[in-house]
Amino acid sequence: MKSFLVFIVSFSIIFTINAEDSSHSEDMPHGFKSGDAQKGSALVGVCASCHGADGNSISSDWPKLAGQNQRYLYEQLQYFKAGERNNALMMSVVPYLQSLQDSDILDIAAFYESQVMSGGQAKDDEELLEMGSMLYRFGNMKKAIPACTACHSVYGNGNSLAGFPALAGQQVGYLTSTLKAYRSKERNAGEQALVMQSIAQNLSDEEIDALANYMHGLYK
Ligand code: HEC
Numbered sequence: 024m025k026s027f028l029v030f031i032v033s034f035s036i037i038f039t040i041n042a043e044d045s046s047h048s049e050d051m052p053h054g055f056k057s058g059d060a061q062k063g064s065a066l067v068g069v070c071a072s073c074h075g076a077d078g079n080s081i082s083s084d085w086p087k088l089a090g091q092n093q094r095y096l097y098e099q100l101q102y103f104k105a106g107e108r109n110n111a112l113m114m115s116v117v118p119y120l121q122s123l124q125d126s127d128i129l130d131i132a133a134f135y136e137s138q139v140m141s142g143g144q145a146k147d148d149e150e151l152l153e154m155g156s157m158l159y160r161f162g163n164m165k166k167a168i169p170a171c172t173a174c175h176s177v178y179g180n181g182n183s184l185a186g187f188p189a190l191a192g193q194q195v196g197y198l199t200s201t202l203k204a205y206r207s208k209e210r211n212a213g214e215q216a217l218v219m220q221s222i223a224q225n226l227s228d229e230e231i232d233a234l235a236n237y238m239h240g241l242y243k
């Protein structure tokens with residue numbers, strides 16, 4: 024119990040620091056002004072081969088962007104642009120991102136947010152589903168794993184104001200690899216990544232598989 028409280032307190036510290044001195048909040052107008060989805064649609068031609076024309080990727084290993092909140096998308100694109108978040112496939116579009124203005128990147132984020140995320144189908148494995156839903160909804164206090172619902176919401180829609188990503192329907196392969204990347208601290212762009220690193224370090228491979236399967240199949 025005590026360690027769990029320490030855990031919660033360290034979260035609030037992370038959030039306080041983040042609220043006050045995030046380098047990216049400077050790029051972002053206070054109160055977060057929305058981008059122009061129409062303009063954004065003209066800027067995403069090179070993204071379609073992997074993320075799909077409507078932001079629904081075909082490969083399980085590539086993230087869907089459709090319906091994701093603008094703030095999260097904007098922040099992640101800035102991390103890729105700055106070389107803080109690295110991925111071999113995304114590398115090919117970094118020079119392109121570097122040629123864009125912040126307002127263009129916001130328009131791209133607005134475009135993907137305006138698209139509809141296609142649903143996913145969880146594997147029908149009772150034990151895996153049970154483990155995934157228990158962890159997602161209630162966490163595991165003994166292992167200092169908080170409930171994912173606290174930030175990503177019960178149906179996995181995330182929190183668009185806070186910029187917490189939506190997870191419902193997301194690709195299983197991507198969910199698995201990105202949770203492992205937080206666990207190994209390879210995914211470390213920005214202060215918010217620390218939150219997920221501290222959670223993922225307590226997840227076993229099996230728990231990650233169970234969570235990915237559950238989140239992929241989540242819907243309202
Ligand atoms: C060659 C394939 C490919 C292309 C082209 C590509 N992406 Fe990606 N993108 C990926 C992969 C793979 C990832 C997952 C990276 C990781 O695991 O860290 C990703 C991640 C992202 C993310 C983060 C998603 C999340 O949930 O955190 C965003 C945003 C994104 N891409 C936007 C774009 C945009 C905008 C373009 C076009 C300018 C683009 N991508 C072009 C493959 C690609």
Ligand code: HEC
Pocket residue numbers: 034086158159168169170171172173174175186187188189190198201202212213215216218219222234
């Ligand atoms: C205290 C709030 C909080 C809690 C609790 C939380 N998350 Fe997160 N999560 C975040 C934030 C913030 C991000 C974005 C981090 C970044 O910028 O890299 C994130 C990102 C993610 C991502 C990456 C999404 C993407 O598109 O790349 C996954 C997957 C994820 N969380 C899964 C989980 C799971 C599973 C749990 C429960 C075991 C959980 N989260 C609990 C705040 C939280």
